[in-house]
Amino acid sequence: MSARDVSTAEELVARDARVIAGVERLRFFPLVAISGNGEMLVEPGGRELLDLSASWTAAGFGYGNPAIVAAIAAAAANAPGASILSGTHPDAVALAEELLELVPARVPGRPRRVYLGHAGTDANDVALRGCRHATGRPGVLAFERGYHGGFGSAQGVSGVHVDAGATADPGAVFLPYPDPYRPHTGDASTVVDDVLEQAAATLALGTTAAVIVEPLQSDGGLIVPPPRFLSGLRALSDEHGAYLIVDEVKVGLGRTGRTHAFEHAGILPDVVTLGKALGNGMPLSAAVGPAEVLDEPAASALMTTIGNPISCAAGRAVLEIVRAGGATRNAHARGAQLRGLLEEYARSERPGAEHVGDVRGLGLSLGVELVVGRDDRTPAAQLTAKAAYRAWELGAVVYPVRGNVLELTPALTISATAIDHAAAIVAQAIDDASAGAVSDAQIEPYRGW
Ligand SMILES: Cc1ncc(COP(=O)(O)O)c(C=O)c1O
Structure with a gap:
């Protein structure tokens, strides 16, 4: 995987802030993409990001779908x-x-x-x-x-x-x-x-x-x-x-x-x-x-x-x-795969797992609800914002909804290998965020919803 071209990405983020209206910005981390292919987005410098949102499902059949x-x-x-x-x-x-x-x-x-x-x-x-x-x-x-x-x-x-x-x-x-x-x-x-x-x-x-x-x-x-x-x-x-x-x-x-x-x-x-x-x-x-x-x-x-x-x-x-029908069948199969992997993580002894209150959804519309602890369903919104930010650092795009739910809606054409990768990044991001890898200051500029 190539490195991010930080200077170009940061410059674009700064220019964006100067010219794009705030009323149409809903940002969670400094995402910059210069191209896309299938379920991947490419940053300046060539780093690839696995897009687990598919642009809020608008790119449901993958970026650059040939047909x-x-x-x-x-x-x-x-x-x-x-x-x-x-x-x-x-x-x-x-x-x-x-x-x-x-x-x-x-x-x-x-x-x-x-x-x-x-x-x-x-x-x-x-x-x-x-x-x-x-x-x-x-x-x-x-x-x-x-x-x-x-x-x-x-x-x-x-x-x-x-x-x-x-x-x-x-x-x-x-x-x-x-x-x-x-x-x-x-x-x-x-x-x-x-x-x-x-x-x-x-x-x-x-x-x-x-x-x-x-x-x-x-x-x-x-x-x-x-x-x-x-x-x-x-x-x-x-x-x-x-x-x-x-x-x-x-x-x-x-x-x-x-x-x-x-x-x-x-x-x-x-x-x-x-x-x-x-x-x-x-x-x-x-x-x-x-x-x-x-x-x-x-x-x-x-x-x-x-x-x-x-x-x-x-x-x-x-x-x-x-x-x-193939994309629909894939949504069913890959959805079951992703859900299974996330549930396995939630049951594990890994450091972030105790914050997974619920994993739910249908097909490739999945949510991971983060809470204070296994026995305390208090929503963990700050942790969720940090997990989304950390996922971006690790190479995936995932957005929070309703504050404390990570929404996973990748392209319906996603492969089984990419789903394994998706689950690994999400789990690592929750682990890292719960261990303090992301500071309050890092997410402060991203008010999200
Ligand atoms: C269920 C639902 N309906 C309608 C809309 C609005 O669609 P658009 O943003 O394309 O106007 C959205 C957008 O998120 C949505 O999730």
Whole structure:
């Protein structure tokens, strides 16, 4: 492995700080990359970093994926316009058709549409406003520590942002996302019933347009929904005439070991939103849902470059990979491998192991929750920030979510050898951080969330 070119990296970090807006920086260590390949990023000087985030899952099928690069290059060379606003082109129409094939219909035969957008944020925003318009109701039932976007209503129903000071959407009601490790009721066996009772009470008011939920709460702490939670929301939404929006932006398209994460719960949503890996790094998102939600008011969700041919070509190449199934199967197998290795570490006598409170997830969406000690579940947020920093020093990119959970979401194409390496670095980073290898001063400039 080559050495870091510290002078160039540090210079770039300093220039970045002078010119890039703080509102769009969420930094945990001085990451600088000059290129990427598969699950690896390359720093100035050539040091390789194993990216266990895949850019927050946006590069879900690997950097420089040859099939996707070829599709992008061909589309860019000969772009049939730049948008679908006032004309159409083959890749936009085909992408929408392919998404309708991939996302199962809740009610067979009922007309559906696809909104093509730039990011998870606008896909969720459009889904929310469409449900409000179609029902004439203002309310949205969302979840504490949920994440649906960084602007507009998608931000206003995101518990993560509201906790950090963003204005809550005036129609939003936030309920706890059932967390068996940290039960809000004090008893893991009652969390689902309690949340469903609260949801029933809110929905019974008849003012809720939509329930929006992550099928695995990611930025809120990698929380796998316990059985009966999503199916309970499905039943309650039906009973009270609210749409169920399932936000697959972060964990969809094979990441959990199934094509759609909602499949684990055996439900069918009314609206499904997709993003991040859909463009594998190109700006692309989608909302797939009933025509009555996504058609009206006509021409009311406009951005000049939506449905642009280059993003659409990337999306079609991604869907071809998804349909082939190998990446999804790999997510299942490599996820089980990584989880097994992390659990083995947690059971070991190594110095950091006593801080691993829980290892959880589905497929290649895994979380390692760090706590004060095996018998004390107090969140160890400072230790987590230091472990992420130390992992970067050791050669891996891993980000904390909800303060004390290391989120592991590598590319679905990752190899078994790279997973062994990933587990070794994460374990070493936790050991080192717990032994004091990273000072408070080192992480002080990185406020993260
Ligand atoms: C579940 C979920 N939905 C939506 C979004 C927003 O997507 P974007 O940042 O692409 O707008 C995110 C981003 O982290 C997410 O995790």
